[in-house]
Amino acid sequence: MINAESSAERTVAGPLRAAWGSRAEASALADVLLPPSTALPGFADPERWPPNALTRLASVLDLARSERGTPWPQPTASQYARFFRDGDGDRTDYETPVFDLDHRLTRAVLAALVSRDDDLLDEVADGVLLLCERSTWCWPAHEEHHRLRGAVVPDPDLPYLDLGAGVVAAQLAWLDHVLGDRLDVRWPGLRARVRREVRVRVLDPFTSRHDWHWLGLDGDVHNWCPWICGNVLVAALRLVDDPADRARIVADTVRAIDRYLAALPPDGSVDEGFEYWWNGACRALEALDLLEHATGGRLTAADVPVVRETVRFPRLMHLGGPWYVNLADARALPSGGQPWHVPQEWARRVGDRDVALHAAAQRSTAIPDTAELGRALRDLATPLPDHPAEPLVGSVWLPGTQVGLARATAGSTAGPTLVIKGGHNDENHNHNDVGSVIVAIDGVPVLVDAGRPTYTKQTFSADRYDIWTMQSSWHNVPEVRGTPQGTGRDHRARDVTVEDTADRFQVRLDLAPAYRVPALRSWWRTATLHRDRQRVTIEDSWDFADHGDSRSTLHYLLAGDVVRDGPGRLVVHPVSGARATLVAWNPSLASAALTVRELDDPLLRTVWGEKLTRLELRLPDPARGSLMIMVEVCA
Structure with missing residues (x-):
């Protein structure tokens, strides 16, 4: 087990640190990171969204209003224990209400954002407190307490930083970003509770432990790395006030994402296939986009070769219509809802017209009602172009x-x-x-x-x-x-x-x-x-x-x-x-x-x-x- 980042690993630069040098170190970041109030892009004003944004959000708003006042999805202890007790190790029984609650909270945030209705703000507060009261944000399949002690219930004193915990931390950070002032007026104390829970469950484990397998310090780095570190980055930028502390966390996320990009081949291809590109390379692109904003443009990856190459990957794997090449744990007919605005915007930045056209053609006119909050906000803020003919690669x-x-x-x-x-x-x-x-x-x-x-x-x-x-x-x-x-x-x-x-x-x-x-x-x-x-x-x-x-x-x-x-x-x-x-x-x-x-x-x-x-x-x-x-x- 790796207990600390080796001195050799600190000095060997991947593609990001090779391009950025000392600008990516904590000492430099402390001086350039924007304050928490502006470190995330300004999506909080619907009046500044593109003209068709509210139309794209209509079905989400209708669903959010219909859910108001109804019982919230709540995962139970018996659902949690099924993964450890059942012979087939069922995951979906517990994960389904977890995801349902996350999606409902995001819908409530979006509805509250475009409305001055206090009932919708109350709906947001209900969802936030349910998350804060939940014993764990980690999915049972990833917990380590069962392996260590045989427990089949969550242990709040042993928080495990996995994909689920990272997703919740980022969701809470984004909702704090777009609704924070209004929550202070109607729900004083709630934002402090959010910061406490994110600190204990996510930020402290991230900074205090260096044996997380997904950090890739043993040379085995995969999509968990940018997925978790990108969400930690969002939480740190918004929810950490101390400049030195923020800079250290951000620098650690840069090192980890750099390690992931270094593991990609120069052609930007992903052995996990098209479907996992969205939760690997795409997560890295989203994090890099936030880093550029949060540093006032001082850290930009648009000229990093492997970044430019991986932007092309989804287009290269397109068979036709909704069908894609499905190597590894992927589906040939993806479920939809992919954040195509990410490759569209990155293609524009790196000057790849064909990728931009392909991504634009795949974007949905409606915001999915299961979209993550950060992705939904960015999608709403990104103009939806006409759907051109798709430039299929020969x-x-x-x-x-x-x-x-x-x-x-x-x-x-x-x-x-x-x-x-x-x-x-x-x-x-x-x-x-x-x-x-x-x-x-x-x-x-x-x-x-x-x-x-x-x-x-x-x-x-x-x-x-x-x-x-x-x-x-x-x-x-x-x-x-x-x-x-x-x-x-x-x-x-x-x-x-x-x-x-x-x-x-x-x-x-x-x-x-x-x-x-x-x-x-x-x-x-x-x-x-x-x-x-x-x-x-x-x-x-x-x-x-x-x-x-x-x-x-x-x-x-x-x-x-x-x-x-x-x-x-x-x-x-x-x-x-x-x-x-x-x-x-x-x-x-x-x-x-x-x-x-x-x-x-x-x-x-x-x-x-x-x-x-x-x-x-x-x-x-x-x-x-x-x-x-x-x-x-x-x-």
């Missing part, structure tokens, strides 16, 4: 994560789009999926990655890979002589080559290191988008040192209605809006079977419907061989 290869995407025609979803990944099996939110492919037709996935089901205790335990969606056997990769891919960084792709021409996009990689099969010399996978023929081919060729006793199988997971169309032919009718798709292979080289996987998890059903179908191509036994499948729109 092709991209991201060497940092070994992910490639190519479509038949740049700017159009028509026809096939190929996605392939190499990488390794120790990525953040990892699935065992080295060499996996996704093929979309007309922007809709047909050969798919299932994504992830609802999180439980098992999801982040030693039994993670007992979950079928995490296994290579349910991804579009081989099963080599009955052996699925192993877990760990050494299970990887090697000798990856990429060819991108006007006629084709091709990635070739050797998957052999991903399997614990001693006799396997090589397993080459070549995935090709033939632009000139509007076709995708995926060819596997293998070489063993012996003939072995078992055969290998190729797996392909299909979404939609799957119909046999003769030997070596399947027709897939995709789940929405795309043309029927032909999947074909030489039937003399492999015997085929179909396994239907009924979906009972709500997250999976929301994306794929009632089922997914796995095509299993059993390969001949010789030590060497090859097989190709073809995917194209039905003639």
Whole structure:
């Protein structure tokens, strides 16, 4: 366990400190940070919002008014204990009322902000005090007291700083920022209580402990780092009055976010995938935006290369319409409500017109009624442009994560789009999926990655890979002589080559290191988008040192209605809006079977419907061989 930040770590600068130098140190920040009253951007005056802001907020205001005076959601002890007691480690039973209360409080704040109605201000005070009286802001899945003492109830004397605690601290800071003066008049003493609770539950644990895993001091840094540190930054800027104390906390958040950005590859790609970009890189961008404001522009990251690159990532992962590449624990059909104003504004700052157009096209005309308060305020203050045509990328290869995407025609979803990944099996939110492919037709996935089901205790335990969606056997990769891919960084792709021409996009990689099969010399996978023929081919060729006793199988997971169309032919009718798709292979080289996987998890059903179908191509036994499948729109 790391007990303190090492002197070496203090001196090694990531991209932020390399750009900012001593300006990011506490001694310098103490002199330049704006005071708490102005350190957060001035969103408190609705009259200064863009003209359409109140229209965008209408449904949120209606819901807030309808909730006024009704019972508040309240998580219970029995719901909390379920995570520790139940065999499946249920998370949602407790987290649902927690999130419902947070969302209702945000709606009440927004309603009170645009109204002088004291009843709405009372609603805000009720929600704030409920949060202050709750024993813990940490979600049960993250608490450490059960591991340390076996307790199944929260321990207020052992506050754990996790995602949930950070979210609450930032929410309270933002509401203090926009409603503070009015709360002082009607609810004197409430703001002091807020400051006490945030200090005890969040700021003191952040400054007094250096063994938080999410700080990345052991070299393993992931999305928790900017997610938590960005929220700590908001709380410090607004709720800490002592200049030296504020500066120390802000400097610590800078060091941590710098560490996260340093862990991103130079191309700005995120191994956790599109959906987690919003709670990783996007959280870092939001924090950097606040830092620039709070320092009067002295700390700006617009010219930091990895920042400029990661702004591009969501656009590069777009398949078409609402569909995105869903590697790791992501969904191909995100739930919506992403803060697209963040990449839109950052794209404007870094001068990337295509990213700005893409983000603008994705923004919702209505503010989601589940938006976080800080994100809702920034969204309201950011003008909503006309929705232009989306500039779909023709092709991209991201060497940092070994992910490639190519479509038949740049700017159009028509026809096939190929996605392939190499990488390794120790990525953040990892699935065992080295060499996996996704093929979309007309922007809709047909050969798919299932994504992830609802999180439980098992999801982040030693039994993670007992979950079928995490296994290579349910991804579009081989099963080599009955052996699925192993877990760990050494299970990887090697000798990856990429060819991108006007006629084709091709990635070739050797998957052999991903399997614990001693006799396997090589397993080459070549995935090709033939632009000139509007076709995708995926060819596997293998070489063993012996003939072995078992055969290998190729797996392909299909979404939609799957119909046999003769030997070596399947027709897939995709789940929405795309043309029927032909999947074909030489039937003399492999015997085929179909396994239907009924979906009972709500997250999976929301994306794929009632089922997914796995095509299993059993390969001949010789030590060497090859097989190709073809995917194209039905003639």
